[in-house]
Amino acid sequence: MERSMAFTRILGDDAIERSMTISELEGLSREQAIRLGKKAGAHRVVWGSIGRVRSSTKMNFFRDSVARRVVEREANGTETVRWVEVPIEVVARIRDVTVGIDYEVISVRSGASIARRHVDRATQARVVWTSQQLDGDPDSYSLVSETVRATNPNRVKDVETRWRAVCGDAATVAQVIQARRAAGPSSRYRRDSLKRFAAGAAFVFLEDLPPAEDLALAALTQGSAPLRDDLLRLDAIDDVDLGIEGPGALSARAWLKSLRVRFISDAMRRISASSAEEILSSAEDTAKSDSKSCIFCSWVASL
Numbered sequence: 001m002e003r004s005m006a007f008t009r010i011l012g013d014d015a016i017e018r019s020m021t022i023s024e025l026e027g028l029s030r031e032q033a034i035r036l037g038k039k040a041g042a043h044r045v046v047w048g049s050i051g052r053v054r055s056s057t058k059m060n061f062f063r064d065s066v067a068r069r070v071v072e073r074e075a076n077g078t079e080t081v082r083w084v085e086v087p088i089e090v091v092a093r094i095r096d097v098t099v100g101i102d103y104e105v106i107s108v109r110s111g112a113s114i115a116r117r118h119v120d121r122a123t124q125a126r127v128v129w130t131s132q133q134l135d136g137d138p139d140s141y142s143l144v145s146e147t148v149r150a151t152n153p154n155r156v157k158d159v160e161t162r163w164r165a166v167c168g169d170a171a172t173v174a175q176v177i178q179a180r181r182a183a184g185p186s187s188r189y190r191r192d193s194l195k196r197f198a199a200g201a202a203f204v205f206l207e208d209l210p211p212a213e214d215l216a217l218a219a220l221t222q223g224s225a226p227l228r229d230d231l232l233r234l235d236a237i238d239d240v241d242l243g244i245e246g247p248g249a250l251s252a253r254a255w256l257k258s259l260r261v262r263f264i265s266d267a268m269r270r271i272s273a274s275s276a277e278e279i280l281s282s283a284e285d286t287a288k289s290d291s292k293s294c295i296f297c298s299w300v301a302s303l
Contacts, residue, residue, distance in 0.1 A: 005235045011040055030106070037108040043239075044114065046227060048103030050220070055097045055212035062090040062166040064159060066173050067145035068136060083145035090130045090176060092166040093208070097215040098122040105230055107239050114242060115230040123219040125197045127206040128167050129187070130180055138177040171203045179205035194218055 016036065028036070030047055037045035065085040072080045098120055105115040134141065143159050144152075167176065182205075189208050196204055198218035210218075 005232055008231055008235050011042060016040055030104075034106060034108055034111055037106075042108055044234075045106050045108055046103060047106055048101060050216075051100035051102065053097060053099050053212050053216045055095055055215070057093065057095045057209065060092045060094065060166045062088070062092075062163055064088065064162070067142050067148070068134075069140045069142065069145075070136075083147060086134060086141070088130065088132055088134070088173075090128060090166055092168075093127050093129075095125045095209045095212065095215060096122065097124075097212050097219060099216040099219055101220070103227060105227075105234065109239065112239075112242075114234060114239070117226055117230065119226050121216075121219040121222055123197065123215055123222075125204070125209055125215055125218075126168060126202075127189075127204050127209055128171065128176065128179075129205065129207050130176060133180060134177050138174040138181075141173045141177060143173055168202050175203065176205070179203075 020036065028047065033045050033047040037043075065087050068084045068086050070082050070084055072082065074080065099122075100118060100120050102118045103116070104113045106112070107114055143163055144156050149156050163173075187206050189206050189210050191214070193204065193206065194210060194214050194217070197210060197215065198221050
């Protein structure tokens with residue numbers, strides 16, 4: 001069972017934003033974060049920055065024929081099965097994104113750094129698209145016919161390997177055909193699709209990829225675990241025990257307070273606070289369920 005924080009309470013949005021100016025919402029210096037902590041009555045603040053977004057993009061193609069199973073009924077009622085080769089081209093666009101986070105846990109009274117860490121968060125988005133509309137029941141299509149599967153295992157292995165490189169391990173020909181029909185003439189990326197990427201969806205049928213900045217936000221939804229580990233480690237430790245406060249230091253057991261503010265970095269100016277909150281809501285729910293005395297804590301941007 002995961003250990004929860006016994007002496008730590010995270011201040012909510014209202015307690016922080018009441019003390020913030022508009023310019024501070026766009027980025028805080030270390031000193032400004034400490035001053036905000038003092039105004040809010042916090043004993044410790046979490047301050048950090050979101051680094052440069054690094055991304056790479058590649059494309060893979062599947063150009064081959066798939067097999068369609070056709071059942072023909074004779075006049076006497078018997079059925080004959082034959083397989084028809086149908087050409088198809090499927091393209092996968094793949095984007096890998098990495099973003100670095102640096103943060104400190106700071107004593108408000110002394111300004112000393114209690115904990116400091118750099119972490120990288122990464123995510124990958126894969127979108128699959130075909131412009132072709134194939135006729136018939138999607139479930140009648142297979143990568144290879146039953147005849148080929150029984151007589152030519154090398155051909156089967158080659159086709160399946162190239163298909164997985166484009167569409168992933170889970171997607172079938174039928175799923176691609178069904179998704180193409182549901183998409184209509186086109187299917188462009190929209191922000192509300194980002195939650196699917198943040199959740200790690202293996203198959204997303206779209207013409208284009210999310211911007212790197214949006215994927216960086218999705219990667220950051222997984223960014224709170226190291227900070228939580230540090231807060232757990234520091235939970236029952238007073239500043240005086242760390243050698244950074246005098247004898248009159250307040251005990252952490254009188255409630256160690258931290259602060260929560262939303263992040264907006266130069267690399268993510270296009271992301272509104274409301275969108276960020278929507279994407280991060282699932283991570284907040286998880287953190288709330290983990291500890292009855294703590295809510296999700298994210299970063300103060302200082303870029």
